[in-house]
Amino acid sequence: MVTPDLLRVARDMLPNPEHSITSIAKLLGVSPGILYNHIPDLRELRASGQDRQFTTQ
Structure with missing residues (x-):
């Protein structure tokens, strides 16, 4: 079941390039x-997240 909390956690993790979409899921x-489908x-x-990675290096 997809909950608002689950989606919030996923959205928080998505900008981090160390986590793939598959690993987050x-x-x-x-x-x-x-x-x-939900984000x-x-x-x-x-x-x-990828833009941030390149600008901080």
């Missing part, structure tokens, strides 16, 4: 497709 006990800005969150 596995940790939370859902499929990657669930994250893609419309998933790709933008991932991109923001």
Whole structure:
């Protein structure tokens, strides 16, 4: 079951480039497709984390 808390945790983890979408989904006990379906800005969150990684190095 997808809860608001689960989605909040996933959204908090997504910008971190050390965590793949698959590993986040596995940790939370859902499929990657669930994250893609329930977090419309998933790709933008991932991109923001990658941008941050390059600007801090």
